[in-house]
Amino acid sequence: MDIRSPKGVNQGVAPVTYGTGSRPPRGDYGRARSDYTCAQDFAQYSEADHQTYRRLYERQLQQLPGLACEEFITAVQQLGAPDRIPHFDAISERLMKATGWQIVGVPGLIPEEAFFALLAERRFPVTDWIRTPEEFDYVVEPDVFHDLFGHVPLLFNPVFADYMQAYGAGGLKASRLDACELLARLYWYTVEFGLIHTPQGLRAYGAGILSSAGELRYSVTSSEPQRVAFDLQRLMRSRYRIDTFQASYFVIESFQQLFEATAPDFTPVYREVRERIGREGEIEAGIVLPGERTYAAG
Numbered sequence: 001m002d003i004r005s006p007k008g009v010n011q012g013v014a015p016v017t018y019g020t021g022s023r024p025p026r027g028d029y030g031r032a033r034s035d036y037t038c039a040q041d042f043a044q045y046s047e048a049d050h051q052t053y054r055r056l057y058e059r060q061l062q063q064l065p066g067l068a069c070e071e072f073i074t075a076v077q078q079l080g081a082p083d084r085i086p087h088f089d090a091i092s093e094r095l096m097k098a099t100g101w102q103i104v105g106v107p108g109l110i111p112e113e114a115f116f117a118l119l120a121e122r123r124f125p126v127t128d129w130i131r132t133p134e135e136f137d138y139v140v141e142p143d144v145f146h147d148l149f150g151h152v153p154l155l156f157n158p159v160f161a162d163y164m165q166a167y168g169a170g171g172l173k174a175s176r177l178d179a180c181e182l183l184a185r186l187y188w189y190t191v192e193f194g195l196i197h198t199p200q201g202l203r204a205y206g207a208g209i210l211s212s213a214g215e216l217r218y219s220v221t222s223s224e225p226q227r228v229a230f231d232l233q234r235l236m237r238s239r240y241r242i243d244t245f246q247a248s249y250f251v252i253e254s255f256q257q258l259f260e261a262t263a264p265d266f267t268p269v270y271r272e273v274r275e276r277i278g279r280e281g282e283i284e285a286g287i288v289l290p291g292e293r294t295y296a297a298g
């Protein structure tokens with residue numbers, strides 16, 4: 001079964017991936033339900049798996065102060081004790097009380113439409129297997145550490161939680177409008193690699209950054225990448241790299257700004273973005289256009 005090519009799914013870009021390779025996803029899709037969710041296979045975890053989780057968690061946790069946004073730092077403890085891979089049900093219980101979200105197990109990457117449908121129901125899919133020790137520093141597909149540590153804490157924030165649901169609903173609509181590639185850029189540059197400007201300075205809120213050992217510090221403090229003020233249409237015209245640290249980040253002023261900027265119907269937005277791309281082309285990562293507001297490191 002090729003899980004990347006069911007009906008209506010844009011095969012070019014998947015918003016949940018770090019790049020779709022030629023080899024099939026490693027998860028066992030035979031145990032997944034029709035909506036791609038599956039029970040967390042807790043029995044599969046070895047002591048080595050728990051140890052990998054603990055080491056990853058410890059490494060990231062000590063990096064958070066001064067680099068991660070406060071909302072994330074406050075919520076990360078909601079994941080429970082860091083010494084073992086947590087039970088999804090226990091986190092869901094706390095999350096449900098906080099923002100009405102739950103997390104559900106999945107065997108790995110799932111098709112876009114299935115992903116959007118889950119988000120629209122306030123169910124966040126979490127891969128239930130963990131990387132091998134050899135993949136400690138880099139794993140191609142999202143694993144349980146990326147999905148839990150990177151994504152779940154901000155689901156405890158009410159505004160961000162609403163944004164994620166709206167993204168899912170927007171994704172279902174984008175599938176019908178054949179606009180998934182443009183919408184995937186929004187996911188990439190916010191949910192995965194977003195930066196937020198705070199009174200204390202720039203901070204990370206994107207899961208791809210927060211779960212990365214090297215990119216967390218790079219994204220906030222390096223003078224190499226460009227950091228451009230969030231602008232929806234500009235962002236949708238922007239290409240991104242999946243194989244290196246990002247050359248560009250988009251910076252929001254608040255989660256409220258992000259929610260409000262993405263609340264309107266995207267139908268005319270997609271049209272305008274496509275027209276603009278037709279006239280002026282897409283924008284490569286790392287480029288700053290004349291007159292654009294940018295942010296300095298830190």
Ligand SMILES: [Fe+2]
Pocket residue numbers: 016142146147150151192207208
């Ligand atoms: Fe992710």
